[in-house]
Amino acid sequence: MDRILDNKVAIITGANQGLGLEIAKKYLGAGASIAICARDKDLLEKAEEKLKGLLSLGQRLIAVQCDVSKVEDVHSFVEAARTQLGRIDILVNNAGVYGPKGAIEEVDWGEWVRAIEINLYGSILMCRAVLPSFKAQGRGKIVQLSGGGATNPLPRISAYAVSKAAVIRFTETLAEEVREYHIDVNAIAPGALNTRMLEEVLDAGPDKVGEAFYERSLKQKRTGGGSLEKGAELAVFLGSASSDGVTGKLISAVWDPWESIPRHIDDLASTDIYTLRRIVPKDRGRTWGNDS
Numbered sequence: 138m139d140r141i142l143d144n145k146v147a148i149i150t151g152a153n154q155g156l157g158l159e160i161a162k163k164y165l166g167a168g169a170s171i172a173i174c175a176r177d178k179d180l181l182e183k184a185e186e187k188l189k190g191l192l193s194l195g196q197r198l199i200a201v202q203c204d205v206s207k208v209e210d211v212h213s214f215v216e217a218a219r220t221q222l223g224r225i226d227i228l229v230n231n232a233g234v235y236g237p238k239g240a241i242e243e244v245d246w247g248e249w250v251r252a253i254e255i256n257l258y259g260s261i262l263m264c265r266a267v268l269p270s271f272k273a274q275g276r277g278k279i280v281q282l283s284g285g286g287a288t289n290p291l292p293r294i295s296a297y298a299v300s301k302a303a304v305i306r307f308t309e310t311l312a313e314e315v316r317e318y319h320i321d322v323n324a325i326a327p328g329a330l331n332t333r334m335l336e337e338v339l340d341a342g343p344d345k346v347g348e349a350f351y352e353r354s355l356k357q358k359r360t361g362g363g364s365l366e367k368g369a370e371l372a373v374f375l376g377s378a379s380s381d382g383v384t385g386k387l388i389s390a391v392w393d394p395w396e397s398i399p400r401h402i403d404d405l406a407s408t409d410i411y412t413l414r415r416i417v418p419k420d421r422g423r424t425w426g427n428d429s
Contacts, residue, residue: 151232312385327368
């Protein structure tokens, strides 16, 4: 990856721990200056101290407490990044929560809505805040964090599943909306990671998250889960010029050969590869749903 983000400026949300912090480290390693944010001030300050030790000559770092679901917070954060770092080239929307766990009719409705506000509205608000400057520059990169919640049903964790699926359709839609401005918008499925969100599932227990999901989570914890590094490296790739023209896609950090994707730009632009689409009977070798 080397320093493929030299002289670039990136915003990374939810960067005080877990994957967000790993992405911040990789962005610094790739040469970018970064602005990070999170809701938890204490964890954010600790993350800032860790990241300061990775700064090279000419790189800058700012950390701002911010709730991405609040319009005022988002605009203050983006303005601080633009003012103190000079401009913004890349947005990484990593901030997210699982939300309440349990049957939809039993979970706290306020918590369910809150998860949508953070995961979906927060992503949209951040995009809205950076797009005017991206359009003015005639370029920009937006990297969304999605995951299994977007591609598989997640019974008893419905707010997470719904919000992440919505993030993908927003990604695909926004990519078309801003294509003429050379702004690439993509989403990452980072894999099953052993982060605080896994601990939330285990703490909730099988009664709330379901026996099958709980057992999978236990196995994931025992085996170590996926690599934070892999997802962070994909985030760097999608923020760099190496991925120019790749847009409107959901890419798996673990399963997809993402480093070679730019060689297939024509296929990506003319097909629905790496997108969410409805499956019809003929896609599975059946004839009963076809017109006669």
